[in-house]
Amino acid sequence: MNYRELLKDKKRIVVKVGSSSLIHKETNKLDLRKLEVLVRELSDLHNQGKDVVLVTSGAVAVGASAFGMHGKPVELKKKQACSAVGQARLMMIYQKLFSEYNQMAAQILMTKNTMVNNLNRINARNTFEELLELGAIPVVNENDSISSYELEMLESFGDNDTLSAVIAGLIGADLLILLSDIDGLFTDDPNTNPDAEFIDTVEELDDRLLSMGKGPKSKVGTGGMATKLTAAEIATSAGADMIIANGRDFHIIHKLIEGRKYGTLFAGNKKEEFYLIDYIEKLL
Ligand SMILES: Nc1ncnc2c1ncn2[C@@H]1O[C@H](COP(=O)(O)OP(=O)(O)O)[C@@H](O)[C@H]1O
Numbered sequence: 001m002n003y004r005e006l007l008k009d010k011k012r013i014v015v016k017v018g019s020s021s022l023i024h025k026e027t028n029k030l031d032l033r034k035l036e037v038l039v040r041e042l043s044d045l046h047n048q049g050k051d052v053v054l055v056t057s058g059a060v061a062v063g064a065s066a067f068g069m070h071g072k073p074v075e076l077k078k079k080q081a082c083s084a085v086g087q088a089r090l091m092m093i094y095q096k097l098f099s100e101y102n103q104m105a106a107q108i109l110m111t112k113n114t115m116v117n118n119l120n121r122i123n124a125r126n127t128f129e130e131l132l133e134l135g136a137i138p139v140v141n142e143n144d145s146i147s148s149y150e151l152e153m154l155e156s157f158g159d160n161d162t163l164s165a166v167i168a169g170l171i172g173a174d175l176l177i178l179l180s181d182i183d184g185l186f187t188d189d190p191n192t193n194p195d196a197e198f199i200d201t202v203e204e205l206d207d208r209l210l211s212m213g214k215g216p217k218s219k220v221g222t223g224g225m226a227t228k229l230t231a232a233e234i235a236t237s238a239g240a241d242m243i244i245a246n247g248r249d250f251h252i253i254h255k256l257i258e259g260r261k262y263g264t265l266f267a268g269n270k271k272e273e274f275y276l277i278d279y280i281e282k283l284l
C-alpha cells in the first residue's frame, strides 16, 4: 500500500501557514479569498471528525499594513507593536470566517518560555486537550508582543515552523502540514540553484538531509527551509508524519489528506524515548 493513502486516517492534524501564504505581497494586506479557502478546508476536516489546530503567522505584516508602514518593520519594538495590532485583526477575521462554518475558533498565543517551564507546558497541553475535546479549533501564533525571553536570547522572534512541531509533539498529533511558498524540500534552494532536485519522501532524516536547508537560510532572510527541517526532526521523532507543501492554493489540504502526491512527506519515526523538553532545550 502507498504510504500516502494512510494520511486519510489521521486523527489529529496541525496545519501551519506562513505569512507569505496569507498576505498580498504588494500591499502586506490579507488575501481574504485565500483565508476563506483555508478556513473552509479546516472546517471540513473538523466536520470529518478530526481534531484540527491552525498555527498561523501574519500578525506583524497585518499590523504593519494597519499602521500604514511600507514592508515589515526591522526594529524589534515596532515589530511588537505591529504584532499587537495585527494579531487582534487576524483573529477577528478567523473568528468571523470559522463562525460562518459553525466552528468555534480559540486563540492560543505561545512563547518558547511557555514550553520550557514545566507547569506552563502542562497548562498549555491541558488547554489544547480541553479545547479539542470541546470541539474548538485552536488558532495559534507566537506571543510576539511580549515574548521577552526570545527577545533577550535571540534578539528576534522565534518562528512558527518549530512552534508548530513542538505543538504537534505536545498534543500527540499524527500529522503536521507546513504550507509555504515552495513545493517542498529540494536538494538546495531552487530559488538560487536551478539544478536543485525535488525530494518526494523522506523516510529517515539524516545529517545530509538536515544540512540541505541550512546553507540557504541566510540568503532567504527568514527561517527558510532550515526551520522546517528542525520542525521535521521534532515532529517525526514525536511520531507524527510531516508534509511541506505549497500554500499557493489551500485546496491542497484536502488533496494531501486524500493521499495525493503533493509536497515532501517526512515519515513519522517515533523515538523510543521521546522527551519533548530535550528538543525544546536544543532550540534555546
Ligand atoms: N533546500 C531547500 N528546498 C526548498 N526551499 C528552500 C531550501 N532551502 C531554502 N529554501 C527557501 O525556503 C523558502 C521557504 O521558507 P520561508 O520563506 O521561511 O517560508 P514561510 O513564510 O512559508 O515559512 C523557499 O522559498 C526557499 O527559497
Ligand SMILES: N[C@@H](CCC(=O)OP(=O)(O)O)C(=O)O
Pocket (backbone or CB within 6 Å): 017, 018, 019, 020, 056, 057, 058, 059, 060, 061, 083, 141, 142, 144, 157, 158, 159, 160, 161, 222, 223
Ligand atoms: N509570529 C510572526 C511570524 C513568525 C513566522 O514564523 O513567520 P513565517 O516565516 O511567515 O511563518 C507573525 O505572526 O507575524
